[in-house]
Amino acid sequence: MDLLLPDSGLLIYQLVGFVILLFVLGKFAWKPILAGLKEREETIESALLAAEQAKNEMQALQADNEKLLKEARAERDSILKEALTVASTIKEEAKTETSKITARMIEDAKAVIENEKKAALTDVKVLVARLSLEITEKLLRKELADQSAQKELIDGLVKDLNLN
């Protein structure tokens, strides 16, 4: 049963040796290794997190772009539509305006013509009256040389007047 009896020498060496190993490794190996591992894990974690964030941002940006594009398209469409409506309205208006102007011009022309006609007729009437008067004067000068003739004419004229 030698196996179960610990040797004091080995016990001492093992204790001293293990404690030395513990201090050497603890100071020069485990400390930097564990710190390095921790640091690397943190770096990886933060890098992954940043990547995820960037991805999300990208997605948001893309969605934004899509939205903007959609809006722009809709705006363009509405502007076009509006422009078309405006154009057609303008055309319509121009048409009505033109027809109105035309109508008025025709009317004006008609009125001018009417006036000119009236003026011309008046001129003719005046001319006729003057001519008539001149003729009548001439006639009267010849005919009304005597008194009876004059009286006869006046009576006749008065008669005509009454009839009128």
Add this chain to the structure above:
Amino acid sequence: MRLPKMNTSKILMISLLMALFSVSGLNNLRASSDSDGEEKAAGGTDFIMHHITDAHEWHLITLGHTHVTIPLPVIIYDYEEGIKVHMSSAFVDADHNPIEVDGYMLEHGKLHSTNQAEFMDLSITKNVASLIISIVVLSLVFITVAKRYKKGVSAPKGIQSFFEPIIVFVRDDIAKTNIGHKYERFMPYLLTLFFFILFNNLLGLTPGAANLTGNIAVTMTLALITFIITNVNGRKAYWMHILWTPGVPLPVRPVILIVEIIGIFTKPISLMLRLFASITAGHIVVLSIVGLGFILQSVAVGVVGTLFSTVILIIEIVVALIQAYVFTLFSSMYIGQAVDDGHH
């Protein structure tokens, strides 16, 4: 915490079976050789004991009648005459018979004084030499590994990528799960413990090497350190649990107190015995099977025995890993119980 316990119980079963097997193997060795006479029976067990016990010289190989050994210093602390240092080769004459040197004789691997002087054997034995080698190798390996980490954040490379998963395993699956958030303080001890046991378990399997972790003095020291760390770091909850277990009827408490106080000591003793027994048992099994061919003087048995011992050696490599894991796991469990703040 449940799962590793299950595993360890399995491991314990395996080691127990192996131990039983080794004992029966040893008995077979004795029984079979009894018929051949007393001399051979003694030779059979001596051959095994010689391999698993400590020695004052490093025996490598025996060719015919020539022993190839590395002499080691024998250091004697004589309580009256002080320290005496001689090489182990000085204690034998040309025919390998023990001779007296400076009032001491080295017989059957034990040092004794010829004039009944009180002394302490502080020799650099085979195990001590192996211990020094393992300390140097472990220091060199892990300081080399640590150099890579000092250069800042980078991907693991070379020797670093071999050890890093093991270090991370010890940290995450042994320390963190059993100790909790206070694990960092105990990491240096647990890592040193794990790699010391693992390295020496594996080294012990190589031919000609010392059987360090199969030595009770070594496992006792390791268990003692775990015992000290556990009880020095014991929190209020831990001592309360031992001295005045809460949630137990008053009359039962004194009984529990006795059981718990015994428990403080059985924990490190179980650590000590488990590692010692499983490693020693494994060595005995391999050596018994190898020795069978020589005892029975049969080539056929020798061939089969060698093949079978190879299988056992492969199992031994697994056991070497498992025992390193188990010792570290239980140490961290005991530490975990001690540092727990008691929020059950």
